Amino acid sequence: MTENVNRLGNWLITGEVRWRRNRQVAAIYRGLRTILPLIVLGTFAEFINQAWLEPNGYYYQTLHVARWMLQRVRVQEAVLLLQNGTLGLAAIGLAFVISHDLVATATPVTNDQMAAGFTAVLGFELININPLTLAVGKPVQWLAMDLGLHGLPVGVLIGLLVGNVYRWIVLRWRQPANQLLRPMTLSLSGMVLMGLTGMLWLLRQPFSIRAAFNTLIRWPLQLSNDVWRLLDFSALNGWFTWLGVLGPIPTTPNQTQAQAENLAAAIQHSGWHLPHPLTVQSVIQTYASMGGPGMTLGLVLAIFLVRHNAEQRQIGWLTLISTLGNFNAPLLLGLPVVLSPILGIPLLLAPLATILVSSGFLAAHWIPAAAYPLAVGTPGPLIGYLGTSGALTPLLLAALDLALSTAIYYPFVKWASLAQARAEEEAQAHATI
Template sequence: MVMTALRLVFPLVLVGTLADLVNRSWLESTGYYYQTLHVTSWLLRRTRLQQGVLLVQTGALGLAVLGVAFAVSYLLIARVTRQTSDRLMGGGLAVLALQFLNVNPATLRAGRPLDWTAMNLGLTGLALGIAIGLLIGNLYGWSVKRWSQPSDVVIRPLTLGTLGVLLTALLGVLWLMRAPLGSTTGLTAWLRGPLTGASGWGSLLGVSVLNGGLAWLGVLSPLPSTPQQAAMAAQNLATVLETNSWRLPHPLTGQTILQPYANMGGTGMTLGLLVAIFLVTHNATQRHIGWLSVLPVLGNFNAPLLVGLPVILSPILWLPFLLAPAACLSLSSLCLALHWVPASAYAFAVGTPGPLISYLGTGGALSALGLASINLVLSTAIYYPFVKWAAIAEQRVHEEAISDAKL
């Protein structure tokens, strides 16, 4: 049910992610293609184009979150009733509940328009959309089962819809009166703690697992950086520039090891997942989603792949999703400790192809490129049996659905 809902919003996530990739890697000054292709020298009206791209990005990803809430609730209610009016009413209530949670409480003042917290209607809000859909769908389905009057195409959805809107409005008012911050601000603040000064194999492993776990739950955004991380990166870069030595004061940080060696393709080392999908040749659906996701994954934007397969909430793919980056992180830390590869010190631009991050970050060290290639092979080997297993499981579910439809 959640898998079906995620695949329904996959086109929106794909379009929104591609727009995000274009904006951040081509139109922003920190982008890889902006810097390497000197975009400002040949692209006219860049600012106006960027505004249009941002509109596509925000609109598509925002609608994807609303859509997944609607679809999850709709599909849950479809299990208990065939009436389309009930399904549509339940989906509409899920969208309404999600909107109530995405108002900025700081703007609740007389005479001022309300501001929507748009970030909650982007990739960070996908988990919230799934949760709201599950909650509203189950509550509405429970009400349908206990409806004592004869089923009616108008009366029941009208009654349950009215009660649902009133209850949702009441809870929304209580939420906005009690919540001093947005619905994800507190969570983000809490997650900053483990990242403060993260240095060393153990702490980086914890960051990797936490980041992967949140992405598996549907929070498709990287964990926030901290001032301590920025300071360590600056000290590493100053050491290289001033002494021409790669004996960095902070050799194990997110920038030196985690990003260049264990996050190729995005959280979960998903470039290895993409290669594994193409190696498993007997599942056309997986390969189709893989081809559609090639460009964003190469730029380390993996949301389409995580939504389309889906990896989110997958009972099969969660283990390799956490294990692959952990294995790459461990191997890379060992190679760095043995001085087989230099630590990455140069900051990488947004959208840099995953395998090139370590090469460029070490000033062109071939050993770093070699280690990145080994990590890609290692992550592909970890993902391969699970991708094959997921393909077999999906095929069995499809066959059972066809058999049930014929009965």
């Protein structure tokens, strides 16, 4: 595929191709593609549950679901089962696939590949046991803190650790005549080591990756509400999202208090003069998170504008509904945006640009700040309109921010498409040698 690209684009495309050649990155990407059906189905189930079946859901309230849906509780139980089953399996499956893939590049022996994968699964399981249930005579219970989307970074780390160690040993241990000897020895040794590691993990009070992320990312918001704190928060959130730490935007007690004071002022006083116009709710959640963290609704629109990559458009259509409701995990993992040097740049830049624009409009009092809390699943462009009780100017600002984010994403989406095509051409050429 040939296309005129400027110097920056060529530099980024070359860097992306080199990045994809890395064995570790290639294993992670293949793992993400393998678990993508689980992520799509689980995220869609989560969207249905929170937006349609929960009383605080947008479609539950606007379409009056309680009036016409029969056996809503039973339907919700089935949806929750599907959600937890698919997303819970995704992190475990990711650890298995990455470890299996790394060993597969070193040996064609299936027993070695499967043993490495199952050793990684065991390691993931052992750090998700509730230590309080390990007493004799009690049934063992599993913790959900690192399952689902929150556990994907843990799955990546365990898969890389087990896969690389197993691969290193395989390359130095000549395959014996009995093909069961090496996988049996390594898997048993690995399982014992994982058991000891899990015991030490439990003795040191296990923690959630998501909890650690929330603690770190909240620190810019501990001080006053101003645009610089919001920019720091957005940059940190974008960086962690690029690393694969996915989930809703966290908040802090002082942010919650500021939102409560804004709501009280909007209800009790006329004129819509809010004491805290620049908060996470009024700026980031309203104007810089359409489609979820990273302003990814602009990414979807950019995908549809870049017409020469059918695979990107398929991912766009597949994730459009959930992204419109601000559930963007399938989009971030399907392209992928996670760990992509090219797409990581607009993932950071698009929210920062929309925060600056929106904060300027709010500071100049050209638009009212959103004060009303909104239902889960509210389409991103409508949040400002509904959060100000129907003011039109926030709707116009939302359209401006969406156009700005789409313009920022567009060249990077095109370059990512060209990098993918070049990487596939290199892989085909290497396969024919």
